[in-house]
Amino acid sequence: MSKPKVLVTRKWPAEVEQQLQRLYEVTLNEQDIAMSDDELKAAMQNYDAVLPSVTEQITADILNVENKRAKILGNFGVGFNHIDIEAAKANGIVVTNTPGVLTDCTADIAMLLLLMSARRGSEGERQIRNQTWTGWQPTHLLGHKVSGKTLGLIGFGRIAQAVAQRAHFGFGMKIIFFNPSTASENIIEKYQAVQCNSIEEVLSQANFVSLHCPGGEATRHLINEKRLRLMQPSAHLINTARGDVVDSKALIKALKEDWIAGAGLDVFEGEPNIDKGFLDMENVSLLPHLGSATEETRIAMGNLVLKNLAAFFAGEEPGDRVI
Ligand code: DGY
Numbered sequence: 260m261s262k263p264k265v266l267v268t269r270k271w272p273a274e275v276e277q278q279l280q281r282l283y284e285v286t287l288n289e290q291d292i293a294m295s296d297d298e299l300k301a302a303m304q305n306y307d308a309v310l311p312s313v314t315e316q317i318t319a320d321i322l323n324v325e326n327k328r329a330k331i332l333g334n335f336g337v338g339f340n341h342i343d344i345e346a347a348k349a350n351g352i353v354v355t356n357t358p359g360v361l362t363d364c365t366a367d368i369a370m371l372l373l374l375m376s377a378r379r380g381s382e383g384e385r386q387i388r389n390q391t392w393t394g395w396q397p398t399h400l401l402g403h404k405v406s407g408k409t410l411g412l413i414g415f416g417r418i419a420q421a422v423a424q425r426a427h428f429g430f431g432m433k434i435i436f437f438n439p440s441t442a443s444e445n446i447i448e449k450y451q452a453v454q455c456n457s458i459e460e461v462l463s464q465a466n467f468v469s470l471h472c473p474g475g476e477a478t479r480h481l482i483n484e485k486r487l488r489l490m491q492p493s494a495h496l497i498n499t500a501r502g503d504v505v506d507s508k509a510l511i512k513a514l515k516e517d518w519i520a521g522a523g524l525d526v527f528e529g530e531p532n533i534d535k536g537f538l539d540m541e542n543v544s545l546l547p548h549l550g551s552a553t554e555e556t557r558i559a560m561g562n563l564v565l566k567n568l569a570a571f572f573a574g575e576e577p578g579d580r581v582i
Contacts, residue, residue, distance in 0.1 A: 263307040263572050264328075268294050268315050271335065272554065275561030282565070283308075300324040308571070310564055312336055313548075319346035327352075331571050333564040336551070337361055339581055340474035340501060347582060354581040355567035359417065360559035361551035366421035368550045369469050369499045372523025373410075373426075375544040376495040377467070378402040379521075382541050403466070403493055403520060405430050411465025412436035413458055413481070414500070415446075419471035423450045437461045462489040467497065474501025484509035488518055495521045499550050502527035511536035514543055525550055 265283040267276070270291035279285045286306070288294070293314050294302070299321045302309045310333045311317055317332065322343060331353040332342060339356050347354050375381055379402045386392040386400075410426045412419040415438035426432040427450045434452035436442070442454055455461045458481070462468060468490065472478045482496070482505040490496065496519060498505055507528045513519050521542040527533040530548060537543050551560060567577035 263568075264305065265308045265310065265568070266302045266306040267310045268299070268302075269312045269335070271561045272558045275558055275565065278562075278565060282569075296321060303327050303329045307331070308333055308568055310335055310568075311342070313338060313341050315341060317342040317347075319343045322346040322350050322352065331355070331568065331577075333568050333571075334581075335560055335564055338474055338501060344582055353571060353577065355564070355571075355577045355579045356581050357560040357563040358579055360563055361556050362417045362421045364553045364556040365418045365499055365550035366425060368525055368546065369418070369422045369471075369497055370425050370429075372497045372499065372525060372544055372546065373467055373469065373495065374405060376497065376521040376523040376542075377405045379541075381544040385541075403495070405432070405467075407431050407433075408466035409433045409435060409464060411455075411461035411468045412471055413461060413468065414438060414471035414473075415442050415454075416471060418499070419469070420446060420450075422469055422471070423452060427451070432467075435461055435464055458486065459489055462486055463491070465494060466491065467495050469497040470500040470504055472500055472504060474503060479503050480506040480509075482506065482510070484512065487513040490519045492517060493520050495519065495523065497523045499525045502530055502533075507534045507536070511540070514540055 262284045265279060265285045267287050269288050276287055299315060303321060303324050304326050306329055308331045309329050312335045323346060329352060332347065334342065334354060334356045337356050337358045339354060342354055344354065379400045383400055410432045412423060415436045423434045427434050434450045435455055436452060437455050437458045447454060487509055510522060511534060514522060523544040525546045526548055537545060551557065563579065567579050570577040
């Protein structure tokens with residue numbers, strides 16, 4: 260029997276690509292150049308499975324292409340707001356993602372940004388690189404203490420809970436959160452957390468706010484000017500979720516006009532073409548979407564896609580089926 264034809268849209272860790280080559284008739288993206296919409300449409304017509312990442316917008320236009328062959332999109336990532344889920348559903352295309360395996364590393368990046376922002380790490384590094392550091396001073400680059408402060412989480416899924424674990428047990432932080440559904444008593448007790456009734460409540464009480472909600476239309480600009488104005492002037496906003504959860508223009512205004520003390524961002528609206536307004540500000544720490552970027556995690560993500568594909572082609576239910 261011939262092997263299923265599989266297309267991988269970006270370069271993956273070598274050991275996962277080798278495994279794909281053993282199992283399938285696979286086309287890899289050796290050059291790692293993002294594919295155009297026309298190339299993605301052709302992929303839907305010529306392959307049984309397409310394995311996209313966050314860098315491809317899998318729109319209704321692509322999913323509605325005539326003479327489709329693809330039956331499954333095995334997404335390399337947990338977030339799937341770059342895929343038009345309704346259009347995939349309408350076309351009978353199965354979509355899977357990679358939850359769980361990137362929880363710890365993404366939580367680590369949230370803590371990294373929280374610490375960078377609170378302790379002005381990026382500013383300090385820039386001073387050394389620019390050779391503008393003149394030596395130790397009692398009032399040089401004073402930041403905000405992290406230990407014992409209040410961390411507000413917007414969303415309380417796996418990654419948020421992993422951040423709570425680090426913040427509460429590592430830094431003695433008090434955890435408050437907003438989540439649309441009620442969190443389990445056990446989890447709340449574990450972190451001695453407080454579930455707030457509104458996002459506004461979290462924003463006004465927290466010294467640090469970390470975003471952990473999914474991307475997409477429902478959460479677009481969830482953090483807007485009105486909400487940013489509720490935060491304390493000494494507070495920091497951390498975003499490792501999706502860029503469009505925050506209104507960039509409003510955040511730039513908040514940082515410029517000192518409504519808040521700082522921000523740490525791993526994701527951006529329209530990334531990688533980020534708003535230039537962020538570039539010349541000292542009080543924002545910027546990372547290029549590194550949440551899951553460790554060798555271990557990216558290999559685990561690839562292996563999970565493989566597992567989902569294997570189940571699908573064996574006629575079984577893939578473990579991480581989104582639709
Ligand atoms: C994820 O898994 O959602 C990461 O942000 C990469 O897409």
